[in-house]
Amino acid sequence: MAFRAFYALPAENFSTTTGQHTNAVYGFLSMLIKLLDEEQPTHLAVAFDMSGGTFRTEQYAEYKANRMAAPEPFAGQIDLIHEVMTAMNVNVLEKQGYEADDILATLAVAGAKSGMEVLVISGDRDTFQVVDDDITVLYPIRGVSTLTRMTPAAVLEKYDLPPARYPDLAALVGETSDNLPGVPGVGPKTAAKWVNLYDGLDNVIANADQIKGKAGQSLRDHLDQVIRNRQLNHLLLDVELPMQVGELQRRPVDREAVHQLFDTLEFDVLRDRLFATLPETAPVAPSPGADVDVVALADLPDGLEAWLAEHAGPGTLVGLDITGTAAQGSGDAWSVALGDADRHAVTVDLAEIPPADEASFAAWLADEARPKVLHEAKVAWHELRGRGFELAGVVFDTALAGYLAHPDQRRYSLADLSLRYLRRELATDTEPDGQAVLSLEGGADREAGQRAATLVELTEVLGADLKARGGRHLLEEVELPVQCVLREMERVGICADTSNLEELRGGFDEAVERHAAAAYEAIGREVNLSSPKQLQEVLFGELEMPKTKKTKTGYTTDADALAELYAKTEHPFLEHLLAHRDQIRLRQTAEGLLKSISPDGRIHTTFHQTIAATGRLSSTEPNLQNIPVRSDDGLRIREGFVVGDGYEALMTADYSQIEMRIMAHLSGDDGLIEAFRSGEDLHSFVGSSVFEVGTDEVTPAQRSKIKAMSYGLAYGLSAFGLSRQLGIEVAEARTLMDVYFERFGGVRDYLTTVVDQARRTGYTETIMGRRRYLPDLTSDNRQRRDMAERMALNAPIQGSAADIIKVAMIRTDRALTQAGCRSRLLLQVHDELVLEVSPGEAEQVDELVRREMGAAAELSVPLDISVGTGRSWRDAAH
DNA sequence: CCAACGACGTA
DNA sequence: CGTACGTCGTTGGC
Known part of the structure; x- marks a missing residue:
C-alpha cells in the first residue's frame, strides 16, 4: 500500500522543508486514518515485508526478480511509516522469510475462525484467495484512497470464480508484477472457463490432454510453469507469529509522539484528521457539570x-x-x-x-x-x-x-x-x-x-x-468589533414602504395568473408550473423537445435551458413558463418582505458571522443580501426599501471591482496594477492589451469577453466553462485564456502558487491572515480535488474582500460616532454598505464613508468607492 | 414531518 | 466543467 501511495501521489508535492519525501507515508496514513474512521476496527495490525529472501525466492530464484529497486525518494519512507506506527501504537508484524501477505492471510483466517469480521487491506490480488463470508479484502483501484470491497460475490462477479479458485486462475494467467509468466494466449476468461469446467486447477492439469485448440497446446507446453505459479501464489495460513489474533486490540495512540513526528513530517492536515477520528477524543468523563x-x-x-x-x-x-x-x-x-x-x-x-x-x-x-x-x-x-x-x-x-x-x-x-x-x-x-x-x-x-x-x-x-x-488578531481587531456594528444594524433595521410593496405584490400576482393561464392554453391542460417533475413530462414527453442537461433526477428545466429550448422551438408555452417563473419569484420576494416587517415599520435582518467559509457575512430572516437588482421589476422591489422617519436619505457606498483589485494586489502583476493606476476602464484596458488595440477601440463584445474571463479566473474557471458562458468554441476560449495569461503572467503565476502553497500547508490565507483549510487538495478523487483547487483560488480573493469591508464597517461606525453624526449603517451586501443619513449630514457622511472605506486596507492599487444617495435603496444607486 | 432536490436571487 | 450564500415549492420517505 505504501508503494502504491508512492506512485499515486506526486513526490514534489510531498516533501518537508528539509527535503524528506513523504508521499508514501502520507498516502499510507491517509488511507489508514480513513479506514480507522470508517470501519472503526476493534483489532488492528499492519504487516511488513522484510528484506532478504522468502521461501518463494528459494523455490524460484526469478520470483519478483523483475522488480526494480525502489526509487530513491521511496527509500527511508518505510522506516518513517514504522515510526508512525510505533507512535500510533499500532501492532506491527513482520517475519523473516515470509511476505506481509502471508501474515495477513494467517491473521485473517485465524480471526474469522474466532468469530471476527475481518478486513484485509492489500494491493496484492493473491489475498483474494482468503475471501469468504467473514473476510473481505479491500483492494485499491487507483491510488490508495479508493478501495473496492472484494466479497465472495464481488470476486465471483469480476472473475467468474469463487475466491478459493482465484489462485488457480492467477496461476494460468500469470502475474507480471511477480515475474510469474502464465500460459501464453490464456487470459482471465479462458482460465475461468477451464477452472469452472474441470472443477479446479488440479483437474485442468489432469485433463490437459483433452483441451483442444491453440490454447490447449499452449497449456500443455507450459504445465510446469503453471504448477510452479500455483505453489508460489498460495498464501501461508500458519505463519508462527509473536502475537495471537485476539491480542491485536487497538491501543490508544501516543499523542505526544504523534505530535512530534507529525511536526517533523509537516502533516498538519493529517494530524487534524487523525485526532478527529480517535475514539479517545470522545469524552473521558461525561459527567455534565458535576465539577462546577x-x-x-x-x-x-x-x-x-x-x-x-x-x-x-x-x-x-x-x-x-x-x-x-x-x-x-x-x-x-x-x-x-x-x-x-x-x-x-x-x-x-x-x-x-x-x-x-x-x-x-x-x-x-x-x-x-x-x-x-x-x-x-x-x-x-x-x-x-x-x-x-x-x-x-x-x-x-x-x-x-x-x-x-x-x-x-x-x-x-x-x-x-x-x-x-x-x-x-x-x-x-x-x-x-x-x-x-x-x-x-x-x-x-x-x-x-x-x-x-x-x-x-x-x-x-x-x-x-x-x-x-x-x-488571534482577526478575532480581536475584526470579528469582535464588527459584531458590535452588526448588532446595532440588526437593531435599527431598514424602513419598508409597505403600501409600495403591497402594490407590487398585487401586480406580480396578476402577472402570475396571466402567464399561468397562457401557459395552460398553450399545452391544452393545467400542470403545476412549479414542479420540475411535471414540466419534464410536458416538455420532453408530450412536446418531445430535445433533452437538456441531466440532473440527478432527470433533465434540467432551469432558465438557461428553457431559453435555449425556446430559441429552438419558439413554443409559446416556454415563453409563458419563463415569465411565470420570473413573476412568481418576484411575488414571493415581495410577499416575504411584507411578512418580515416589524411593528416599527422596519425590516430587521439577522447577520450571521460564522457561516461562510470564506469570511463573508450571511443574512437571514429575511435575506437582504439577495434583493433583486438586475431586472426592472427587481429594481422596483428596491423601491420598497426607503429612508425612515427623521432621516434625510438612504446612501449606498460600494467598492468597485474589489475582487479584481485584490487579484492585482496579491499577484503583483504589473499589467493589472497599471490598469488600475491608469484610471482607465479596467476591462477595456485589459482588452486592449489582449486584443492589441487601443483602449478606445475595444469593442463591447471584446470587453464583455474580457470581463467574464477576469472574474472567471478568480473562481477557477476552465476553458470549457468560459466557452459555454460566452457561447464560443472551447478552442477559442483556450486561446483567449492563453493570450490573457501571456499578457498578465503574474496572474497565472499567482494562481498556480496559491494552489501549490495551499496543498503544502493545508490552507489558504487572506491578506489579513484568515485561513481556510482545504484537505481535499490532496484527495485521490479528481472531482473533489478540482473542487478544492477552485476553492483555493477563490478563498483568498473573496475572503480578503470580506476582511476589507469588515474593517471598513468598523472604521465607518467609529468615525460616525466620533464625528457626532446621527447617520448610521443599515446593511452590508458583501461589497456595499447601506446607510441612513440624518438631515444635514449628507455631504459629511459622503466624505467620511469614502475616507474610511478607502483606508480599510493598504493595497498596491487604490480602492475605488462609489457613493449615491436617494429616498429609496433604488434611488441611492449610482 | 422532514430532508433532499431543483431552481434562482445576490456579490 | 466558476466561488460564496438563503429561500422557496415539490417530492418522496418515514
Whole structure:
C-alpha cells in the first residue's frame, strides 16, 4: 500500500522543508486514518515485508526478480511509516522469510475462525484467495484512497470464480508484477472457463490432454510453469507469529509522539484528521457539570455584589451565559449565569432579581474594564437589551473563535467546542422548540452554570489554538468589533414602504395568473408550473423537445435551458413558463418582505458571522443580501426599501471591482496594477492589451469577453466553462485564456502558487491572515480535488474582500460616532454598505464613508468607492 | 414531518 | 466543467 501511495501521489508535492519525501507515508496514513474512521476496527495490525529472501525466492530464484529497486525518494519512507506506527501504537508484524501477505492471510483466517469480521487491506490480488463470508479484502483501484470491497460475490462477479479458485486462475494467467509468466494466449476468461469446467486447477492439469485448440497446446507446453505459479501464489495460513489474533486490540495512540513526528513530517492536515477520528477524543468523563460549583443567587447570603467582588473583579475573566430569546433585532433574557476560572458559577433569575442585585449586575455588565467571554455575544446582547441591560467588555467569543479556527463547519455550538477542545461533554443547549433545558437543582440552573464556567476554560484552550493558527488578531481587531456594528444594524433595521410593496405584490400576482393561464392554453391542460417533475413530462414527453442537461433526477428545466429550448422551438408555452417563473419569484420576494416587517415599520435582518467559509457575512430572516437588482421589476422591489422617519436619505457606498483589485494586489502583476493606476476602464484596458488595440477601440463584445474571463479566473474557471458562458468554441476560449495569461503572467503565476502553497500547508490565507483549510487538495478523487483547487483560488480573493469591508464597517461606525453624526449603517451586501443619513449630514457622511472605506486596507492599487444617495435603496444607486 | 432536490436571487 | 450564500415549492420517505 505504501508503494502504491508512492506512485499515486506526486513526490514534489510531498516533501518537508528539509527535503524528506513523504508521499508514501502520507498516502499510507491517509488511507489508514480513513479506514480507522470508517470501519472503526476493534483489532488492528499492519504487516511488513522484510528484506532478504522468502521461501518463494528459494523455490524460484526469478520470483519478483523483475522488480526494480525502489526509487530513491521511496527509500527511508518505510522506516518513517514504522515510526508512525510505533507512535500510533499500532501492532506491527513482520517475519523473516515470509511476505506481509502471508501474515495477513494467517491473521485473517485465524480471526474469522474466532468469530471476527475481518478486513484485509492489500494491493496484492493473491489475498483474494482468503475471501469468504467473514473476510473481505479491500483492494485499491487507483491510488490508495479508493478501495473496492472484494466479497465472495464481488470476486465471483469480476472473475467468474469463487475466491478459493482465484489462485488457480492467477496461476494460468500469470502475474507480471511477480515475474510469474502464465500460459501464453490464456487470459482471465479462458482460465475461468477451464477452472469452472474441470472443477479446479488440479483437474485442468489432469485433463490437459483433452483441451483442444491453440490454447490447449499452449497449456500443455507450459504445465510446469503453471504448477510452479500455483505453489508460489498460495498464501501461508500458519505463519508462527509473536502475537495471537485476539491480542491485536487497538491501543490508544501516543499523542505526544504523534505530535512530534507529525511536526517533523509537516502533516498538519493529517494530524487534524487523525485526532478527529480517535475514539479517545470522545469524552473521558461525561459527567455534565458535576465539577462546577453552581449556586442560585437566592442562595447567596451576601447577594451578587459580594459574589462579583470575590469572583469577578477588574481584570478577571468571567463567562456569561444568557437564557433567553432573540430575533429580528430584539430579544428578551430570562436568566443569566456567571462562571469563573475556578469553576464557580452563580445563576440569576432575572424575573425575580432584587433591585440591589440588579443594580450590581447592570454596573458590572456595562463596565468595559470587567472582561467577559460569551458564546455568540450578539445574540446575548439583544437578549439583555430586552431587559434594559447594556453589555460591554466582551473580550472573547467562543463561537467566533471556533469559526476562525475552522471556518467550514456547519455549526459551532458550545457543546461541540467543549467536546473538541476540552473533551468534556456538555448537556445540550436547548430543546428543539428553542426552550432552554432547565435542570433546576436547589434553585440553580446547573447546565447554565456549567456553560458559564466552561466559557472561561475554553477561552484559554481555544485562544491558544487560534493563536497557533494566526487568527488571534482577526478575532480581536475584526470579528469582535464588527459584531458590535452588526448588532446595532440588526437593531435599527431598514424602513419598508409597505403600501409600495403591497402594490407590487398585487401586480406580480396578476402577472402570475396571466402567464399561468397562457401557459395552460398553450399545452391544452393545467400542470403545476412549479414542479420540475411535471414540466419534464410536458416538455420532453408530450412536446418531445430535445433533452437538456441531466440532473440527478432527470433533465434540467432551469432558465438557461428553457431559453435555449425556446430559441429552438419558439413554443409559446416556454415563453409563458419563463415569465411565470420570473413573476412568481418576484411575488414571493415581495410577499416575504411584507411578512418580515416589524411593528416599527422596519425590516430587521439577522447577520450571521460564522457561516461562510470564506469570511463573508450571511443574512437571514429575511435575506437582504439577495434583493433583486438586475431586472426592472427587481429594481422596483428596491423601491420598497426607503429612508425612515427623521432621516434625510438612504446612501449606498460600494467598492468597485474589489475582487479584481485584490487579484492585482496579491499577484503583483504589473499589467493589472497599471490598469488600475491608469484610471482607465479596467476591462477595456485589459482588452486592449489582449486584443492589441487601443483602449478606445475595444469593442463591447471584446470587453464583455474580457470581463467574464477576469472574474472567471478568480473562481477557477476552465476553458470549457468560459466557452459555454460566452457561447464560443472551447478552442477559442483556450486561446483567449492563453493570450490573457501571456499578457498578465503574474496572474497565472499567482494562481498556480496559491494552489501549490495551499496543498503544502493545508490552507489558504487572506491578506489579513484568515485561513481556510482545504484537505481535499490532496484527495485521490479528481472531482473533489478540482473542487478544492477552485476553492483555493477563490478563498483568498473573496475572503480578503470580506476582511476589507469588515474593517471598513468598523472604521465607518467609529468615525460616525466620533464625528457626532446621527447617520448610521443599515446593511452590508458583501461589497456595499447601506446607510441612513440624518438631515444635514449628507455631504459629511459622503466624505467620511469614502475616507474610511478607502483606508480599510493598504493595497498596491487604490480602492475605488462609489457613493449615491436617494429616498429609496433604488434611488441611492449610482 | 422532514430532508433532499431543483431552481434562482445576490456579490 | 466558476466561488460564496438563503429561500422557496415539490417530492418522496418515514
